Amino acid sequence: MSELVPPADHPYGIHNLPYGVFSTQDAGPRVGVRIGDQVLDLGACAEAAGMESARVWQTSSLNAFLAEGRSAWESGRAWIVEVLTNESQRDCVEPHLYPLDQVRLHLPIEVADYVDFYASEQHATNVGSIFRPDGDALTPNWKHLPIGYHGRSGTVVVSGTDVVRPVGQRKAPQDAAPVFGPSIRLDIEAELGFVVGGSSPVGSRVSVDQADEHLFGVALFNDWSARDIQAWEYVPLGPFLGKSFASSLGAWVVPTEALRAARVDLPAQNPEPMDYLRGEGLYGLDIEMEVSINGTVVSRPPYRDMYWSPTQMLAHMTVNGASLRPGDLFASGTVSGDEKAERGSLLELTWSGKEPITLQDGQTRAFLEDGDTVTITGSAPGPNGSRIGLGEVTGTIAPAR
The missing domain is CATH 3.90.850.10 (Fumarylacetoacetase-like, C-terminal domain)
Structure with missing residues (x-):
């Protein structure tokens, strides 16, 4: 297991991976996933990995990802688990991790109804x-x-x-x-x-x-x-x-x-x-x-x-x-x-x-x-x-x- 993954008893470990929208001092709102007490910039990580799916996470809400449907959600989650747990992906992940106390969280979705x-x-x-x-x-x-x-x-x-x-x-x-x-x-x-x-x-x-x-x-x-x-x-x-x-x-x-x-x-x-x-x-x-x-x-x-x-x-x-x-x-x-x-x-x-x-x-x-x-x-x-x-x-x- 990668050192980036918190212990199994952590409430925000690899078994959870909740999605949110965050911004930093140098960049505006985009989609992230919480792992332990850090946030992974999904769009930036996916782009570094050459993933076409990066675009759905480089937005200010989850709506583009939501529109993709169940199969995309399952594939996206499987990819996130893979990059976080595979040591060979560490160079792709680590530059795009932010401490939770250094980001601002936003409304995760643009509410339709x-x-x-x-x-x-x-x-x-x-x-x-x-x-x-x-x-x-x-x-x-x-x-x-x-x-x-x-x-x-x-x-x-x-x-x-x-x-x-x-x-x-x-x-x-x-x-x-x-x-x-x-x-x-x-x-x-x-x-x-x-x-x-x-x-x-x-x-x-x-x-x-x-x-x-x-x-x-x-x-x-x-x-x-x-x-x-x-x-x-x-x-x-x-x-x-x-x-x-x-x-x-x-x-x-x-x-x-x-x-x-x-x-x-x-x-x-x-x-x-x-x-x-x-x-x-x-x-x-x-x-x-x-x-x-x-x-x-x-x-x-x-x-x-x-x-x-x-x-x-x-x-x-x-x-x-x-x-x-x-x-x-x-x-x-x-x-x-x-x-x-x-x-x-x-x-x-x-x-x-x-x-x-x-x-x-x-x-x-x-x-x-x-x-x-x-x-x-x-x-x-x-x-x-x-x-x-x-x-x-x-x-x-x-x-x-």
């Missing part, structure tokens, strides 16, 4: 219990289809970007009329984002069993939510300004090939889904997440409990004939588990503000305050007992403007 789902039964049950305490927690359609909404792709930002507190209309139940101003119930949603590649024509469908051909990789995701704005606006058409001000995407996209060992069975789906949501390509992912606010861990949501498979989400997204484009992004919805300490939003953790949480410094939070920094990290099992690091997605709340 963005859809957010609602795939956690625990989260949906908690939210339903909060807002419909005397009714059914789950809506009648919830176990029949993966519920989602179409979000705003232009406000997906890379991890580390400040999130400006949104303003809008809000109306509490006791208020006689709505008021306008900054959100006072600003929340997080710990989620997993799925990056889509390849394409499909308008009017066609992508089945559950075809979905993996389009699932390039995953990245941590935070769907910031202004609960007060959302509560006033969402009837009857759903989320709008309460969600569209910012959504944070992790800088590293872990390829689905790296997550084969993390696949698990889905929870029992009852009633049995319709035919188009059934197939051989159903799976969950055993991903452990951790949410911290100002350095205090407040939750550890388990993705393995999610009700709907990513392949079902993608199949449902296209069953009406909606097309796929390279750079499409869909998110899982808030990840929550059975225990209170596994809830992925402050709405649930504080039960709509009635039970504030306490941080390490003694401060309490019902919802986010200006200056708060939220960081979500994640990891998954890899081959032979290794761990796959998913990086982090972080953001700090800036005052309303």
Whole structure:
């Protein structure tokens, strides 16, 4: 094994190889792959090796590579493994490695379309219990289809970007009329984002069993939510300004090939889904997440409990004939588990503000305050007992403007 490859227990070893977009002081954004605590400039390395594929990595987003499809992704990954592990390739690789702390990370994809789902039964049950305490927690359609909404792709930002507190209309139940101003119930949603590649024509469908051909990789995701704005606006058409001000995407996209060992069975789906949501390509992912606010861990949501498979989400997204484009992004919805300490939003953790949480410094939070920094990290099992690091997605709340 080459000295360039970190030990087998490193979360960013040869078994992972997440993709990102980075820049340096002397060159603009281009595609790289993380190996240990370094970034390999893929375009420069491939060009030095005489590879025609260099062009898809000499761009400011992953979209050109995403457009190539599954066979190119597999070939590209195999080549990266080869150059990193073969000592004879060291002279090609070493000049194009950069320490992680000396690069700037950018949004890894140019987001084409963005859809957010609602795939956690625990989260949906908690939210339903909060807002419909005397009714059914789950809506009648919830176990029949993966519920989602179409979000705003232009406000997906890379991890580390400040999130400006949104303003809008809000109306509490006791208020006689709505008021306008900054959100006072600003929340997080710990989620997993799925990056889509390849394409499909308008009017066609992508089945559950075809979905993996389009699932390039995953990245941590935070769907910031202004609960007060959302509560006033969402009837009857759903989320709008309460969600569209910012959504944070992790800088590293872990390829689905790296997550084969993390696949698990889905929870029992009852009633049995319709035919188009059934197939051989159903799976969950055993991903452990951790949410911290100002350095205090407040939750550890388990993705393995999610009700709907990513392949079902993608199949449902296209069953009406909606097309796929390279750079499409869909998110899982808030990840929550059975225990209170596994809830992925402050709405649930504080039960709509009635039970504030306490941080390490003694401060309490019902919802986010200006200056708060939220960081979500994640990891998954890899081959032979290794761990796959998913990086982090972080953001700090800036005052309303």
